[in-house]
Amino acid sequence: MYKNTNLLIVDDDDALVKVFERVARDEGLTVAVARSGTEAIEVLNRQVIEAAVIDINLPGYSGMQLLEYIKQNQFPTEVIIITGVGTVETAVRAIKIGAYDYLTKPFDDVTKVVIIINKALEKFRLMQRIRVLERKGEETFAYEEIVGKSHKMRDIFSTIDSVAGTTSTVLLLGESGTGKELVARAVHRRSKRVDKPFVVINCAALSESLLESELFGHVRGSFTGAIADKMGLFQEADGGTIFLDEIAEIPSSTQVKLLRVLQEGEVRPVGGAQNRTIDVRLIAATNQDLAEAVTEGRFREDLYYRLNVIQLSLPPLRDRQEDIPLLAYHFLQKYAKKLEKDVTKIAIETLQILQNYQWVGNVRELENVMERAVVLVQGDTITVRDLPPRVLGEGFYLPEEPTSSDLSRFTYQEAKERSLWAFNRAYLSNLLRQTQGNLSNAAQRAGMDRSNFKKIVKKFNIDLGEFRKKSNVSEV
Numbered sequence: 508m509y510k511n512t513n514l515l516i517v518d519d520d521d522a523l524v525k526v527f528e529r530v531a532r533d534e535g536l537t538v539a540v541a542r543s544g545t546e547a548i549e550v551l552n553r554q555v556i557e558a559a560v561i562d563i564n565l566p567g568y569s570g571m572q573l574l575e576y577i578k579q580n581q582f583p584t585e586v587i588i589i590t591g592v593g594t595v596e597t598a599v600r601a602i603k604i605g606a607y608d609y610l611t612k613p614f615d616d617v618t619k620v621v622i623i624i625n626k627a628l629e630k631f632r633l634m635q636r637i638r639v640l641e642r643k644g645e646e647t648f649a650y651e652e653i654v655g656k657s658h659k660m661r662d663i664f665s666t667i668d669s670v671a672g673t674t675s676t677v678l679l680l681g682e683s684g685t686g687k688e689l690v691a692r693a694v695h696r697r698s699k700r701v702d703k704p705f706v707v708i709n710c711a712a713l714s715e716s717l718l719e720s721e722l723f724g725h726v727r728g729s730f731t732g733a734i735a736d737k738m739g740l741f742q743e744a745d746g747g748t749i750f751l752d753e754i755a756e757i758p759s760s761t762q763v764k765l766l767r768v769l770q771e772g773e774v775r776p777v778g779g780a781q782n783r784t785i786d787v788r789l790i791a792a793t794n795q796d797l798a799e800a801v802t803e804g805r806f807r808e809d810l811y812y813r814l815n816v817i818q819l820s821l822p823p824l825r826d827r828q829e830d831i832p833l834l835a836y837h838f839l840q841k842y843a844k845k846l847e848k849d850v851t852k853i854a855i856e857t858l859q860i861l862q863n864y865q866w867v868g869n870v871r872e873l874e875n876v877m878e879r880a881v882v883l884v885q886g887d888t889i890t891v892r893d894l895p896p897r898v899l900g901e902g903f904y905l906p907e908e909p910t911s912s913d914l915s916r917f918t919y920q921e922a923k924e925r926s927l928w929a930f931n932r933a934y935l936s937n938l939l940r941q942t943q944g945n946l947s948n949a950a951q952r953a954g955m956d957r958s959n960f961k962k963i964v965k966k967f968n969i970d971l972g973e974f975r976k977k978s979n980v981s982e983v
């Protein structure tokens with residue numbers, strides 16, 4: 508569904524961007540340009556980029572951090588880093604993190620640039636072929652309406668592929684908001700039943716007698732209010748798929764009747780004397796531990812085995828962090844369109860916060876948070892200001908405690924840089940908040956001269972407007 512772009516240039520130096528654009532044009536490549544890390548991430552989440560040329564010196568978020576981001580989130584993009592002269596150490600570190608190669612500024616020989624870019628593209632294509640062979644499908648970000656590229660989700664996609672063509676019952680497990688209904692629809696859509704009905708019923712929403720008459724239908728006069736024969740959902744779904752949501756909630760007498768339907772492929776309407784043969788594919792879902800419900804005697808064991816032919820467990824969102832930016836951008840685009848707002852980006856710190864949040868409500872909660880952010884945002888970029896306090900957490904601006912965050916997976920140098928970054932952001936933000944974004948006051952309190960202080964604020968990508976706007980509001 509996405510067309511690949513060959514090359515992304517990430518640089519705020521217009522002259523260099525021009526050089527790369529010319530080189531790329533001469534080579535017949537499609538090019539995208541980003542002027543900062545935030546812009547680059549927006550591009551990466553929208554299309555498959557085969558290779559990216561990233562300047563190590565970017566305003567705000569550094570090229571190295573962007574490289575880390577790309578590798579951590581398993582983008583297939585091959586990265587070429589641009590460093591200044593005499594920074595071999597940086598280049599080596601970039602390669603260690605996973606850069607394909609590096610270029611040293613200034614470029615005395617453009618042919619070398621061309622060679623490196625073409626080699627990186629060659630490697631991308633080779634890797635892509637391998638990924639296809641391994642059936643990882645890494646080049647696609649969505650399956651039906653299900654957005655995701657983590658290994659966990661790709662496993663789900665390939666299971667759906669292999670079960671869709673069968674008539675086996677599917678049991679979907681997973682916390683609330685993990686996408687069980689989307690998966691049920693995808694199974695139906697990928698099956699031969701696609702032109703027949705897909706019928707959904709929430710078993711928790713109806714009383715016992717209503718549930719039975721909904722599922723199996725009833726004959727006229729079978730109970731008070733049954734003024735005419737009514738066709739049940741099983742019959743409505745004939746030839747198609749029925750999705751029984753919240754299956755753990757069905758009362759025990761209905762469990763018996765459901766078991767009979769599954770065993771015999773026939774339904775009998777409430778109050779009726781005759782069975783009707785039906786051909787229905789059943790998909791059931793629950794966010795409860797159904798095996799435990801069986802152990803505790805709340806759910807029939809024989810029905811459980813009938814339902815549990817193919818089990819699909821949808822992983823909680825916090826266990827597939829690499830899907831979070833992708834989903835965040837997906838919902839950003841959805842709500843920007845719906846609300847007709849011109850929002851296209853998410854600031855990197857904001858993405859990092861989204862990625863590290865626990866998401867008890869899973870994808871549904873993320874969707875709600877993004878919708879709210881699009882409503883609140885001013886300008887084209889979602890920032891921390893647009894996130895609800897519960898996502899930011901208490902003491903958001905306090906420095907990260909190195910022991911509490913997972914720094915041990917980084918080298919000492921990288922861990923130190925990360926901690927320093929967090930410290931700087933926290934220190935500067937607190938100071939600027941207290942001085943309402945007044946640089947002179949803040950510099951004075953920091954014991955620095957104004958111009959040096961201003962440089963640091965710029966380096967850590969702090970938006971002074973954020974602190975100034977707040978003071979305007981309080982003046983009103």
Ligand SMILES: Nc1ncnc2c1ncn2[C@@H]1O[C@H](COP(=O)(O)OP(=O)(O)OP(=O)(O)O)[C@@H](O)[C@H]1O
Pocket residue numbers: 652653654655681682683684685686687688689690793794834870871874
């Ligand atoms: N992978 C995904 N890609 C895009 N949207 C998703 C994804 N997973 C979930 N959603 C969206 O999140 C919301 C919740 O998904 P869904 O209703 O399928 O969850 P569920 O597992 O059935 O939750 P519950 O147990 O609460 O019924 C829906 O709006 C759905 O479109």
Ligand SMILES: [Mg+2]
Pocket residue numbers: 687688752
């Ligand atoms: Mg659901």
